[in-house]
Amino acid sequence: MLIAGIDAGGSKTECIIVDTEKDKIITRAQTGAANYQVVGLEAACREIKLALEQAKKRAGISCLKAVGIGLAGAGRREDLVKIEREMGKIMNSRNFFFSSDAHIALLGATGGSTGAVLIAGTGSIAYGLKKNGAKIRSGGWGPIIGDEGSGFWIGLEAAKKAVRAEEMRAEKTELKNLVLEHFNFSKLEELIPFIYQQQLPRQKIAALAPAVFDLAQNGDEAALEICQEAAAELALLAHSALLKLDYQEDKIAAAGGLIKSSYFYQLLKEKLRENYELEIYKAKKSAAYGAVFMALRELEN
Amino acid sequence: MLIAGIDAGGSKTECIIVDTEKDKIITRAQTGAANYQVVGLEAACREIKLALEQAKKRAGISCLKAVGIGLAGAGRREDLVKIEREMGKIMNSRNFFFSSDAHIALLGATGGSTGAVLIAGTGSIAYGLKKNGAKIRSGGWGPIIGDEGSGFWIGLEAAKKAVRAEEMRAEKTELKNLVLEHFNFSKLEELIPFIYQQQLPRQKIAALAPAVFDLAQNGDEAALEICQEAAAELALLAHSALLKLDYQEDKIAAAGGLIKSSYFYQLLKEKLRENYELEIYKAKKSAAYGAVFMALRELEN
Structure with missing residues (x-):
């Protein structure tokens, strides 16, 4: 399966396309900042779409099984719903999945399993998942x-x-x-x-x-x-x-x-x-x- | 002598008129915030002028020997020059004297003599004067x-x-x-x-x-x-x-x-x-x- 993963962050937006059977990155693309609390909803969506299109073009792929997107500045449920609606307007696919930047960082860091991650970058937050999938965090107060x-x-x-x-x-x-x-x-x-x-x-x-x-x-x-x-x-x-x-x-x-x-x-x-x-x-x-x-x-x- | 003193602060502007021979406050007036870094130069000048006019009217005084004004947010020389020029446009007197809020706080606190003052309000700063009148301070970094x-x-x-x-x-x-x-x-x-x-x-x-x-x-x-x-x-x-x-x-x-x-x-x-x-x-x-x-x-x- 070909799946795109997008890390829409405060300083840049990174998109990779992965062949999941081979566990291999096919291509990469990078565009501008997409923390929507900072750049606004429209600009964030534009950068995400651009990164995805660039990656698809580079890989010569027109069809993806799904796209996963993690958004900086979208820690709250309302934020995710808002950006999901906005992205829906510009993308003609239903297989878009959204979560926070902390969530994709956790899955990446643990290699897709559960557990917890400590993120020490410009900001700091520790994030994890309970057995039932509930999210827990400490820090991240800005x-x-x-x-x-x-x-x-x-x-x-x-x-x-x-x-x-x-x-x-x-x-x-x-x-x-x-x-x-x-x-x-x-x-x-x-x-x-x-x-x-x-x-x-x-x-x-x-x-x-x-x-x-x-x-x-x-x-x-x-x-x-x-x-x-x-x-x-x-x-x-x-x-x-x-x-x-x-x-x-x-x-x-x-x-x-x-x-x-x-x-x-x-x-x-x-x-x-x-x-x-x-x-x-x-x-x-x-x-x-x-x-x-x-x-x-x-x-x- | 009748002299007005104005404390143009971050939350309010206070004006008093003092009979200096009797060391007595004749009248008081109070208007809005006048930290010009926050409210802007024009608004700050307007509040100051308003406070002064109200005080004069209340006391039934048309003529003052001088007016002293201490300005919040005007710690740097450039700031004082700028506001002095702006006030000059709207006041027809030459006996206006300006300094920072810390400076008038020191003179008030010490009863007009030299020394140092520790100001612990919304912000914190310690301020003093050297023998030659040079200003020294610690803190006040916001x-x-x-x-x-x-x-x-x-x-x-x-x-x-x-x-x-x-x-x-x-x-x-x-x-x-x-x-x-x-x-x-x-x-x-x-x-x-x-x-x-x-x-x-x-x-x-x-x-x-x-x-x-x-x-x-x-x-x-x-x-x-x-x-x-x-x-x-x-x-x-x-x-x-x-x-x-x-x-x-x-x-x-x-x-x-x-x-x-x-x-x-x-x-x-x-x-x-x-x-x-x-x-x-x-x-x-x-x-x-x-x-x-x-x-x-x-x-x-």
Whole structure:
């Protein structure tokens, strides 16, 4: 069977077409951002449709068995219904299946089975499925109330600690230079218009995280504190999600940009093991592949 | 001499007219918000002019020696120049003197002398003057990067701790019920649209602070932690500002809404004494009165 999986995310939309018998990706395509809370419903649908058409064209395929789509910013049922209706208008097929980005990330990360996933990217969330299919989550409260341990959180902590050191409210740290260089600022005060401009620059702040990891490895105390605290927060998030499952699970999949740092992944692994006797493993497949698993399941039901 | 003092703030604009020989307030008037970063330059000027006209009319005065105006959201020199120019267009007088809200708060709090003031309201900032008149400050970085220990910070911490307890990431606390009741929510998830609506509801979140103080006094551990940490953050802010002065100062004035709670004032007093051997005293006069002192000084120069 040929099934398309689409990961419609906050920074890009990725579409893959999978030959499910061979468990093989036939083709890939990528288009723009599709978090509909940010870009709007119409633009999100347009990007999704475009990604799908590009992938089909590249593979020379006109007919698909099904399409699975995971949507960033569509955590609530009302959101999914709304986008499903809108997509129905522009697509002439009934085999479209929608879910949240966390859901396809879980299916991708676990290779299509149940369990739980910790997603540590620009934001942070832990997500899992109960036996009866009910969804559970911890975190995912966004940059103001939540996102503890995420890339955004790490970047913001770096900025905060730089400010505090500058005002003699904390020990000196290299974080100031890191922030100035990263954003090409001449003084920390430039953070103010940058942060309070119309839209909070989440991704730009999250992009500080790898440099904070480097600084921590080079022995900067303040940077190390941030990394340790981020790992502890993510471990706590993972643990709390696993507590909500109705089965015993002693491991959790990890996905998201922060996991790409082997330094940070190691820190996280240690925190989980020491504090909660939990193991972690890297996502087996991508979220787009998870969307394929999701469509496959729906067809089977 | 008759001098008007105007405190053009984020939630209201207050104008007083003072007979400086008698050190007596002749009249008062109050109009709408005038933080020009929020309401715009024109609206801010309109509110200021309206407050002044109302006060003059009430007192039956047509002529003033001078007007002092302290502006919220106008911490930078460029901001002051811009608003001074705009006000010049609508007022036919040269004796208008402008400064930031922190500056008039300091002059009001100290009774017109130099020193430093810790302002703990919706936001937090510590502000002082050096011997040569140069301004120094710590904090005032706004709700995302700064405002540690402020009303907004306390309210947000309450919401965060409620969420964390709900997700079994922290100990149980009464803060959940407090948040639900205060905002008339049926579940904590309602915080998400509330917080991420177009404009961050700073004042509404800061309005949680008094209830957090009550809960702390009633023995809720999580609420007590927030209060202790807020007091410690404010003490640190005050200390760091005093470090920047070019004279020894072992006391600081306190102003802002949080100080009205005798419970919290006491906590803050203890933190300052224990951690930094510093004393605190309550603002002698209002910020509007500080604007009168400011105008008086300018006339003398």
